[in-house]
Amino acid sequence: MSREDNIKILQASWVLPISSPPIANGVVILEQDKIKAVVGPEQFAEQYPQLSRASATNDHDATILLPGLINLHTHLDYSNLYLFDTDSEFFIWINKLIKSAWQWNEDDFRNSALSGARQIALSGTTCVADSSYTGNAAWALAQTGLRGVVGLELFGIDEDEAENAWQNWLTKYKNFLANACAKLQKDIAEKRILITCAPHTPYTVCPSLWQKALAWTQANGATLLAHIAESQEECQWIAKGNHKVDAFLASVLPKGQAEKVEKQSWRHQGLTPVAHLYKHGLLSENTLAAHMVHATDADLSLVAQQKTKVAHCPRSNSRLRNGIAPLNKMLDCRISLGLGTDSLASSDDLNILNEARFAWNLHRAINPSFSPSAEDEIYFLTLGAAQTLNLADKIGSLEAGKLADIALFKLCHPEEGEARRRTSHFTEEPYDQLLFGQNQLQDLYVAGEKIVCNGLLQSRSDQPLAADSVQNLVCG
Numbered sequence: 049m050s051r052e053d054n055i056k057i058l059q060a061s062w063v064l065p066i067s068s069p070p071i072a073n074g075v076v077i078l079e080q081d082k083i084k085a086v087v088g089p090e091q092f093a094e095q096y097p098q099l100s101r102a103s104a105t106n107d108h109d110a111t112i113l114l115p116g117l118i119n120l121h122t123h124l125d126y127s128n129l130y131l132f133d134t135d136s137e138f139f140i141w142i143n144k145l146i147k148s149a150w151q152w153n154e155d156d157f158r159n160s161a162l163s164g165a166r167q168i169a170l171s172g173t174t175c176v177a178d179s180s181y182t183g184n185a186a187w188a189l190a191q192t193g194l195r196g197v198v199g200l201e202l203f204g205i206d207e208d209e210a211e212n213a214w215q216n217w218l219t220k221y222k223n224f225l226a227n228a229c230a231k232l233q234k235d236i237a238e239k240r241i242l243i244t245c246a247p248h249t250p251y252t253v254c255p256s257l258w259q260k261a262l263a264w265t266q267a268n269g270a271t272l273l274a275h276i277a278e279s280q281e282e283c284q285w286i287a288k289g290n291h292k293v294d295a296f297l298a299s300v301l302p303k304g305q306a307e308k309v310e311k312q313s314w315r316h317q318g319l320t321p322v323a324h325l326y327k328h329g330l331l332s333e334n335t336l337a338a339h340m341v342h343a344t345d346a347d348l349s350l351v352a353q354q355k356t357k358v359a360h361c362p363r364s365n366s367r368l369r370n371g372i373a374p375l376n377k378m379l380d381c382r383i384s385l386g387l388g389t390d391s392l393a394s395s396d397d398l399n400i401l402n403e404a405r406f407a408w409n410l411h412r413a414i415n416p417s418f419s420p421s422a423e424d425e426i427y428f429l430t431l432g433a434a435q436t437l438n439l440a441d442k443i444g445s446l447e448a449g450k451l452a453d454i455a456l457f458k459l460c461h462p463e464e465g466e467a468r469r470r471t472s473h474f475t476e477e478p479y480d481q482l483l484f485g486q487n488q489l490q491d492l493y494v495a496g497e498k499i500v501c502n503g504l505l506q507s508r509s510d511q512p513l514a515a516d517s518v519q520n521l522v523c524g
């Protein structure tokens with residue numbers, strides 16, 4: 049095989065490298081799983097005379113090409129519990145959600161996770177951070193060809209049982225790796241899928257158990273995934289107690305455990321969840337905290353000081369009536385963050401561009417003086433998100449040597465057609481077009497492997513799967 053056989057040429061009306069300005073009529077050259085070069089049309093002709101644009105794999109008219117998008121908070125396991133009972137109060141909702149999923153068998157979880165992973169790919173996302181109750185999210189990512197950081201969830205609020213709970217998690221982790229299918233084992237070996245630990249929340253994981261999880265992730269160079277300060281009730285329970293959280297715990301824990309924990313020394317210290325974690329040495333640089341809705345100014349100073357990362361999930365926070373996270377203050381504190389959709393049990397869809405559009409509108413409405421640009425929002429979905437996962441040296445921007453995780457969108461103006469497209473200011477503002485225009489995913493690459501082609505999901509055995517059949521699977 050000659051060297052040229054390993055080369056792919058992609059072209060677009062706009063190439064958005066993210067780490068450098070947009071390139072009109074740009075070309076991205078891939079070599080095997082990596083990006084070889086990102087160039088403009090003149091540079092391409094000068095520097096690569098042996099390659100021809102005619103040999104490009106795609107039609108470049110009215111297209112935007114950028115790094116694959118990153119969704120920082122999902123639970124693919126729950127994809128088939130679409131907007132599950134979201135009119136209930138938050139702790140009743142969680143209780144019902146868990147009880148419902150407890151009825152599922154392995155195939156139910158797999159079908160659910162797979163439908164979620166397929167929707168992720170078809171929306172232009174190449175990488176997710178997922179907290180998984182069963183680990184089937186990782187299996188689904190491997191079937192679909194996506195990249196991901198999957199945290200096997202950890203629970204245990206009784207300090208006296210922390211060591212047992214930790215040993216149980218380690219056993220679950222080892223069994224998970226041993227029983228993984230061949231595709232998943234290969235993806236784990238190649239670090240396309242990273243398996244980590246996900247202590248659920250400060251009200252379901254006691255400090256000494258959280259400490260074991262943190263030490264394990266630090267020793268393994270992994271990102272710890274958690275939910276922090278999502279609801280007002282969580283804050284009250286950590287500070288002084290809350291009867292709604294007590295009722296939830298009494299319902300899901302073994303009999304008597306919730307009452308026993310009431311008396312443990314870490315309870316009722318008058319602290320916020322963030323201050324509670326900080327007090328126990330559990331706010332860390334390798335922690336990605338989902339939600340952070342109820343973070344005070346003092347909390348945000350601690351988060352910034354400890355370099356803890358945040359996944360902002362505005363649609364789920366809104367759907368579950370948990371409030372609005374202080375995004376402007378997080379950015380003022382220079383906290384590293386990105387966006388997450390959360391699961392389909394609390395979000396309209398898994399499309400992270402829709403999440404960013406919602407965030408842009410929401411924060412503009414509540415704080416007129418704070419207006420992130422479309423470019424800022426796309427940064428949160430690409431390089432900004434990669435930094436929160438400590439993966440910015442590999443993904444998140446189009447640069448020579450980085451992995452070829454790439455999304456190509458077709459720009460659409462179906463009602464007004466070609467004339468509007470040629471005159472619209474959107475054609476001059478690719479970030480605006482991507483965030484606010486009507487776009488369709490055309491192609492998606494993960495490590496140079498094409499997993500969506502002309503809007504059709506490719507199975508990893510190369511059988512195309514129509515978007516319609518995915519939708520049927522979701523609804524059914």
Ligand SMILES: [Zn+2]
Pocket residue numbers: 121122123179275338390391
């Ligand atoms: Zn969550």
